[in-house]
Amino acid sequence: MKLYLKIICVAFLLFSIIGGLLIPVPRLPILHETIRNLFYHVPMWFSMIAVLIASLYYSIKYLGSNEMRYDVLAEESAKVGVMFGILGLITGSIWAKNTWGAWWTNDVKLNGAAATMLVYFAYFLLRNSLDDEYKRARIAAVYSIFAFALMAVFIFILPRLTDSLHPGNGGNPAFAKYDLDSTMRIVFYPAVIGWTLLAAWIVNIRVRIHKIQNHFLDLE
Amino acid sequence: MKEIKSLLQKEIMLEWKQKYAFNGLVLYIVSTIFVCFLSFKQIIDPPTWNALFWIIMLFASVNAIAKSFLTESRGRQLYFYSIASAQAVILSKIIYNLVLMLVLSIFNLIFYTLFLGNIVQDMPMFIVGLCLGSAGFASVMTMISAIASKAGSSSTLMAILSFPILIPLLITIIRFSKNAMDGIDWSINYKFAIILIALNVLTIALSYLLFPYLWRE
Numbered sequence: 001m002k003l004y005l006k007i008i009c010v011a012f013l014l015f016s017i018i019g020g021l022l023i024p025v026p027r028l029p030i031l032h033e034t035i036r037n038l039f040y041h042v043p044m045w046f047s048m049i050a051v052l053i054a055s056l057y058y059s060i061k062y063l064g065s066n067e068m069r070y071d072v073l074a075e076e077s078a079k080v081g082v083m084f085g086i087l088g089l090i091t092g093s094i095w096a097k098n099t100w101g102a103w104w105t106n107d108v109k110l111n112g113a114a115a116t117m118l119v120y121f122a123y124f125l126l127r128n129s130l131d132d133e134y135k136r137a138r139i140a141a142v143y144s145i146f147a148f149a150l151m152a153v154f155i156f157i158l159p160r161l162t163d164s165l166h167p168g169n170g171g172n173p174a175f176a177k178y179d180l181d182s183t184m185r186i187v188f189y190p191a192v193i194g195w196t197l198l199a200a201w202i203v204n205i206r207v208r209i210h211k212i213q214n215h216f217l218d219l220e
Numbered sequence: 221m222k223e224i225k226s227l228l229q230k231e232i233m234l235e236w237k238q239k240y241a242f243n244g245l246v247l248y249i250v251s252t253i254f255v256c257f258l259s260f261k262q263i264i265d266p267p268t269w270n271a272l273f274w275i276i277m278l279f280a281s282v283n284a285i286a287k288s289f290l291t292e293s294r295g296r297q298l299y300f301y302s303i304a305s306a307q308a309v310i311l312s313k314i315i316y317n318l319v320l321m322l323v324l325s326i327f328n329l330i331f332y333t334l335f336l337g338n339i340v341q342d343m344p345m346f347i348v349g350l351c352l353g354s355a356g357f358a359s360v361m362t363m364i365s366a367i368a369s370k371a372g373s374s375s376t377l378m379a380i381l382s383f384p385i386l387i388p389l390l391i392t393i394i395r396f397s398k399n400a401m402d403g404i405d406w407s408i409n410y411k412f413a414i415i416l417i418a419l420n421v422l423t424i425a426l427s428y429l430l431f432p433y434l435w436r437e
Contacts, residue, residue, distance in 0.1 A: 063433050111387070118384035125380060129371050139370050142430045146363060147385045149426055153419060154388035 001204045005197055012194030016043075019187045026184075030099055037095045039187050043195040044088035045113075051199045052081040052120075056148045059141040069207075071137035074144065075127065076206040080199050082120045089113060112155045119147045223304050227312035235320075242320075245284050249328050252276050257335040266401045269339055273332055274394050277353065278386065280324055285317050285361035286378050289369035301435065310431040314362045314424060321354035341403030349400055352416040353393040359423040360386055366434050389419055 020039035028035060055077035062070040092110070093103045104110065123144055130136035235242060256272060263269045300309055329350065332338075340346045361382055368378040396412040 063430075111391075115384050115387045118387075122380045122384055126367070126371055126377065129374075129377060135370070138433055139367055142433050143367050143381065146367075146426050146430055149422060150360070150385045150388060150419070153415070153422065154391075157415070158388060158391070 001201055006201065009194055009197035009201060012190040013198065016187050016191035016194055020191065023183050023187055034095055034099055035184075037091060038184065039191045041088060041091040041095060042188070043191045044084050044091060046192045047196040047199040048081050048084035048088060050196045051077045051084065051203060052116075052148070054200075054203070055081060056145060059144045062137055062141045063145075066134075066138075068133070068137065071141065072207055072210050073203070074141065076203050076210065078120055078123060078144065080203050080206065082117060082124075083202075084195075084199060085113065085117050085120075089117070108158055112151075112158070115154060116151055119151055123147065223308035224312045224315070227300075227304060227308060228316055231312065231316040235316075241287065245280065245324060246327050248283060249276065249280050249324065250331050252279070253328075253331045253335050260336065263336050264339070266339055267398060269336065270394060270398050270401055272336075273328070274353070274390060274397070276332070277325060277328060277357065278383075278390065280328065281321055281354075281357040281361055282375075282379055282382065284320055284324060285358065285365050286368070286375050287365075288313055288317055288362060289365045290375070290378075292369075306432040306435040307428055309435065310362070310366070310427050311424075313366075314359050314427065317358040317362050318355050321358040322351065325350050325354045340397075340401045342400045345400035345406070345409065346397055348413065349393060349397040349416075352413065352420065353389070353397070355420050356389045356393065356416060356423065357386070359420060359427065360389065363423070363427045363431070366431060370434055389416070392416055392419070 016039055020036055025033070025035050055074045058070045058074035058077060061067075062074060092113075096105065097103050123140060126143055127136055127140045130139060253276065256276070260268075260272075263272065329347075361378075364378060364382040364385075368374070368381060371377060392412050392415050396409060396416065399409045399412070
């Protein structure tokens with residue numbers, strides 16, 4: 001990863017973490033100060049989706065080329081995506097406990113997130129159950145493409161057809177409602193970019209670790 | 221087309237020769253329903269009736285379709301590989317499993333009605349849902365069974381791999397048939413039917429594209 005991207009990443013993250021706590025926010029009923037969770041919870045999902053799409057892209061590339069480096073990239077992207085997904089679930093749960101009064105509710109968006117996590121856990125299990133390196137790469141790539149396409153329907157289409165308690169659905173205040181309040185955007189966009197860059201950075205480091213481990217295995 | 225037809229014929233012949241497998245599935249459904257009957261006695265609540273119906277369908281489909289690739293021996297797979305295209309193999313399996321699921325779903329509906337009563341108000345709509353749901357289960361499970369068979373053929377793996385990606389389908393079909401139970405008009409329910417059709421088309425298209433990669437060894 002280029003150095004300037006790393007600098008942008010760190011600068012944006014520092015700015016959004018500190019700025020997110022300091023800037024004035026609109027006082028909306030029920031939400032009040034918890035609206036600041038927008039700066040911490042929502043970027044998790046943006047970066048999760050970004051790395052999971054990267055994982056899908058590398059899976060397709062692998063099937064097209066049969067090069068192992070694409071498989072490593074696909075696997076590590078999926079792992080980082082799941083990590084961000086778990087962070088998103090935690091930040092969302094804490095917020096839900098304080099605004100809705102429950103850690104978990106039966107809601108399309110929440111269920112979509114949980115099902116996505118289950119799919120990727122199944123993906124890792126499938127990988128572990130296969131010993132042959134090339135067979136594992138191929139079968140895992142097929143599963144991840146197949147699963148991603150079906151989950152995309154679930155996450156992007158179904159929530160738009162049903163009511164939801166989650167902000168952004170069914171008349172609940174959402175990001176679009178804050179359009180008037182441009183100060184929130186000043187912090188929100190850098191947060192999204194910063195966290196996505198951080199995710200890419202982690203993937204980058206993990207792939208390099210993987211390479212070194214493989215190198216040592218070859219030496220033995 | 222001819223390939224698909226002859227492969228389909230082979231599947232049906234094979235099933236006919238091993239009738240015990242099909243009878244086993246019917247018995248599986250009947251005993252599950254009987255256990256549910258003994259535990260619930262009677263279901264008056266529509267959401268419970270509906271959810272239980274589809275959960276039975278889900279488990280029946282896992283059991284029915286798990287064997288579609290798992291029971292094929294390596295030698296036989298190699299034989300098909302040499303005489304037929306991968307696309308013909310997956311399409312014939314999907315069509316065969318679709319027919320199997322439709323037959324099983326009819327059995328399920330009949331026995332479920334006998335034991336637990338029938339509180340569906342719009343039966344034609346419910347049957348449309350049943351067909352769309354069976355088709356969805358069949359197409360998703362066929363592909364997953366192909367993946368699981370390559371990965372050491374364990375039926376636990378099959379359930380783990382298929383349940384999460386069946387959730388969208390299951391939620392939509394439960395919503396659709398719940399509306400059919402309440403006698404809600406087509407003008408409101410059509411959008412769920414469209415999602416179900418879209419999911420089916422998507423699954424079959426993906427299977428068609430991805431199966432060749434699983435097939436070659």
